[in-house]
Amino acid sequence: MKILLCLWQLPQVLLAGIVIVFLKMRRVPVKKEYYKGIPVYWYTMDTGWGVSLGEFILLANRYNETTVKHEYGHTRQSLMLGPLYLLVIGIPSAVFNNLWDRLFHKKWTSADRSRWYYNRLPEKQADRLGGVVR
């Protein structure tokens, strides 16, 4: 069953492997914990991001429990979408939400940016699936 799941989420699993190897090669401290059976890799960097790839969650250590829940929502999206996850969730999240926000919302307050960000698909759905109440 684990092998079928790995094949279903193969693009995400491969990308997660690359990111984890990259963090280890750069000797970034990484602490592994579990959330609802999903490994969460907390890494220590001044700036950082959070991402859910297949059965892996990678988070900079500045994030909190709410972000873990949100990423767990993305984990559930990945389960549902399988090979389409990066196309439907990953790319829109990275390009249209993150990049768009950084380019066009520079003058917004961080609260307004956060509200805008988490009201967009697929972020709103990830919150709902992860049980996040904002």
Ligand SMILES: [Zn+2]
């Ligand atoms: Zn998200």
